[in-house]
Amino acid sequence: MSFNEEDARGVKQPHNDPLVITLTIEGFNTKRILVDNGSSTDNMHLPAFQHLKLDPGRLCPFDSPLVNFNGDRVYPKGIVTLKVTVGTYPRQLTRQMDFLVVDCPSSYNVIIGRPTLNRWKAATSTYCLKVKFPIEDGVGEVKGDQVLARECYQVVLATKENHTWTIEEENEDKVKALEAVELVKGETAKMTRIGTTLSPEMRTKLIQFLRENLDVFAWIHEDMPGISPKVIQHKLNVDPGRNPIQQRQ
Template sequence: MDRDMFFSKEDARGVKQPHDDPLVIILMIEGFNTKKILVDNGSSADIIYLSTFQQLKLDSGRLCPFESPFVSFSGDRVYPKGIVMLTVTVGSYLRQLTRQLDFLVVECPSSYNVIIRRPTLNRWKAITSTYCLKVKFSTKSGVGEVKGDQVLARECYQVVLAAKENHTCMTEEKEEEKMEALETVELVDREPMKTTRVGKTMGTEMKKKLVQFL
């Protein structure tokens, strides 16, 4: 790895501190400058969302089957539309890398266009700094780098938070729908302390048998 692969105060210049912003960069994918790319050190798969795949006007015939699901940011299990190999360039001339990467094509809402995974960063021999919002990587011409877009990162993150809140509300509503209304039934006539609660939708005959049993 190049001797200059480190971060200094200069690398943090222009970044508003303090912050907890995600690292969101621009990469060239299939010849197009593509924004809203999340660098996720914890992800094990490179992902391109179907809407981005279509905006790049990529041929769906390039998709290969991929049947294993993964868990999205909202916690849902998602089945990819397929897997596709795309040409990606990181950095700028002369200090840049061009590699072919396998992407899972996913159809689900996202504020990001693409997610770059940990194994890809390792292939690039890249190091990241979320503090400096920058990626550095080794090339034959020296150390290349890509600076994150802090404004865009915050916009994307707010959308992610809003989506999580909506998902939580929907989940709570579904759980409420599953809860059946109950009514109090006396087990012994004129002894109000001896009661139980049963579902209001329970049939009369079943309710009678349950009370007799109790």
């Protein structure tokens, strides 16, 4: 999959518009869908869920809150699996997708994040305002609506709306449930964490076991000799025909 100037035809340049597309969700054409590579969740806002006339009984419980970079939290109403079609016939893709249904103000109906983009194996271009995805016999695509994107973005600016969310995987209680333990006395760099809920006897045995097996810990790169390049290696994308030159600092 690749993008060129032909893909940008019809897009008014220059621009910094978001990528807003239309998808078919449960058989209904659904507009105002933001493609957000920064979001680790796929969200559907409650009014869109209600306008699609979906049965609330399809919502499954979801206990973890969503947080954004401002630290704002919102608890989803639940998670729902819906049939989503992207692209136009015959170059389209239909998949069952999971959406977190959230009740908070938004100028968008749906936020498509990395889970769906990865499921589609999609590539996005904000310059071309287009999403491309592989299908069995080629490549499908869906083009963004620049006019609608600008309308939505004006609302975002006016309301300081947040739309990039991530699932809160760790809370303060979990952090407090761990304590740092020095495995080598006097060397603060060689520490690990163990649970604070262990019994005194189990805690003593665990620390003793960890200290007796210090050789399995890798504190620095030199502690990991003999790793096969088949496992992992770092490469520089440089022209092998060029001689390396050390530049002045």
